[in-house]
Amino acid sequence: MRVSLLQVAVDDSERPEDRANRVVQLVEAERESGAELVILPELWVAGGFDYKSWSDHAEPIAASRPIEALEKVRAGDGASPEMWLHFGSYVESAPDGTLYNTSVFRGPGAVAAQYRKIHRFGFSEGEATLMGPGEDLVTVTSPWGTLGLATCYDLRFPELFRGLLDKGMEHLVMCSAWPEKRIEHWRVLLRARAIENQVFVFATNCVGTNGGVPLGGRSAVIDPWGNVVAEGGGEEEVLRVDVDPALVAQTRDTLPVLKDRRLR
Numbered sequence: 001m002r003v004s005l006l007q008v009a010v011d012d013s014e015r016p017e018d019r020a021n022r023v024v025q026l027v028e029a030e031r032e033s034g035a036e037l038v039i040l041p042e043l044w045v046a047g048g049f050d051y052k053s054w055s056d057h058a059e060p061i062a063a064s065r066p067i068e069a070l071e072k073v074r075a076g077d078g079a080s081p082e083m084w085l086h087f088g089s090y091v092e093s094a095p096d097g098t099l100y101n102t103s104v105f106r107g108p109g110a111v112a113a114q115y116r117k118i119h120r121f122g123f124s125e126g127e128a129t130l131m132g133p134g135e136d137l138v139t140v141t142s143p144w145g146t147l148g149l150a151t152c153y154d155l156r157f158p159e160l161f162r163g164l165l166d167k168g169m170e171h172l173v174m175c176s177a178w179p180e181k182r183i184e185h186w187r188v189l190l191r192a193r194a195i196e197n198q199v200f201v202f203a204t205n206c207v208g209t210n211g212g213v214p215l216g217g218r219s220a221v222i223d224p225w226g227n228v229v230a231e232g233g234g235e236e237e238v239l240r241v242d243v244d245p246a247l248v249a250q251t252r253d254t255l256p257v258l259k260d261r262r263l264r
């Protein structure tokens, strides 16, 4: 399973359209490198903390130009296999006008999923006041096993991941815009979610300064035993890993703690 995590710089100094064009090229390069699954971060076009611009970027998922451009790269020209792509998340405008922080995931053929972030960050401002909460847990069936989707602040709510586990999750795919200030929480919680659910965690964060908030990077791949397979630094970069998805079943057989769960 060859996975690429694109730790994108989402700087206030770069125009979102320029960033979108740049990221399409980065994804193209991952396709050429042989990646099977590519994962982008949270709100990488509009910016996770540039709240004031969100209404300018809000649109239905079906009308998003960055998604349309990335979909062409994902699907390819038919000469090589279609990729699996987590497009990151976007400011979705729903038909009733509500905004959501919505992740888009697509794979070969008809594989398509959308996840509206359930836990909104910001307390009395930002996402918590400007966006609606998602209601549904989302999993995707893949050749490597069942993928569970989650976004950033969700990481602090372990019951969400138990819910995904009960839906068959074997690998967790996360997109984030997690600030540098609390990056040690991110690092600990990613490992905790991997260990307690015995899953691979593939978590892509942003870097750069967005809405004046420095973002922390440290995108990571954690195996089901809790080992850090790869971890990013604090600059834009691509993490490329080749992992064996069978490690999930092996870990669950070796240390069958999930069979001892008593409360559901």
Ligand SMILES: NC(=O)CCC(=O)C(=O)O
Residues within 6 Å of the ligand: 042, 048, 121, 151, 152, 153, 154, 156, 176, 177, 178, 179, 182, 185
């Ligand atoms: N974009 C987010 O959800 C940020 C979450 C965060 O900063 C935190 O949980 O701390």
